[in-house]
Amino acid sequence: MFKMENTGGHPWEKSPMNAHTYSEEMKYDRNTFLYKLIEHEGMVLTVYEDSLGIETIGIGRNLKDRGITPEELEYMDIPNMAIVYTNGISEADAKYLATNDIKIVEEELCRAKPCVYGLDAARQLILMDMAFNMGVPRLCKFKKMWAAVEAGNFDTASVEMLDSRWARQVK
Numbered sequence: 001m002f003k004m005e006n007t008g009g010h011p012w013e014k015s016p017m018n019a020h021t022y023s024e025e026m027k028y029d030r031n032t033f034l035y036k037l038i039e040h041e042g043m044v045l046t047v048y049e050d051s052l053g054i055e056t057i058g059i060g061r062n063l064k065d066r067g068i069t070p071e072e073l074e075y076m077d078i079p080n081m082a083i084v085y086t087n088g089i090s091e092a093d094a095k096y097l098a099t100n101d102i103k104i105v106e107e108e109l110c111r112a113k114p115c116v117y118g119l120d121a122a123r124q125l126i127l128m129d130m131a132f133n134m135g136v137p138r139l140c141k142f143k144k145m146w147a148a149v150e151a152g153n154f155d156t157a158s159v160e161m162l163d164s165r166w167a168r169q170v171k
Contacts, residue, residue: 026106026110026117026124027119027124028121028124030099030102030103033102033129034098036125037129044056045088045093046088047084057084057094058093058097058098059097060098061098061101066101067081068081068097072097072100075096076096101132102128105128105132106128108136109127109136115146119149130161130166134166142160144156144160145160148160
C-alpha cells in the first residue's frame with residue numbers, strides 16, 4: 001500500500017512508517033506534515049495531561065485510547081510502559097510514534113473518504129491536519145464540506161471548514 005524507503009540518519013527514519021517518504025497514492029509529504037504537527041501540537045517527552053485531561057506523550061500520542069503497542073516499545077528499546085511513565089521518551093521516539101499515528105490517520109481518512117486520493121498535496125495536508133486534530137469520525141460529519149470537496153468546489157469547502165467549532169478552537 002505504501003512505498004517506503006530507508007533514508008537512514010535518524011532511528012525514527014528506519015521505521016517502516018517513515019515520515020520522510022511519500023505514499024504511493026497520497027501527494028503530500030509526511031515529513032512536512034510531521035514538522036507542522038510539531039510546530040502546532042508541540043513535543044513533550046514526558047507523560048502529561050492534555051486539555052481534556054487525557055494522558056498524552058510526544059507529539060499528541062493519546063495514551064488512553066491508542067497507547068503504545070508492544071511492537072512500538074520494542075522498536076524504541078523500552079521494556080515496558082512503566083519506564084515511559086517514569087523516564088519519558090526521546091525526541092526520536094516521539095517522531096516515530098507520530099509517524100505511526102500519521103499512517104493510521106491517513107489510512108482511516110482514505111478508507112472513509114477515497115476522494116482524498118485525487119486532491120492536490122495542499123488539500124490533502126489540510127484534511128490530514130483536520131483528521132489528526134479531531135479524528136476521522138468527527139471529520140466525516142462535515143457533510144457540506146465533503147459534498148463540496150467531492151464536487152471540486154473548494155471555495156465552498158473552505159467556507160464550511162471555517163464555519164465550525166473546530167475552526168474556532170484551532171485559531
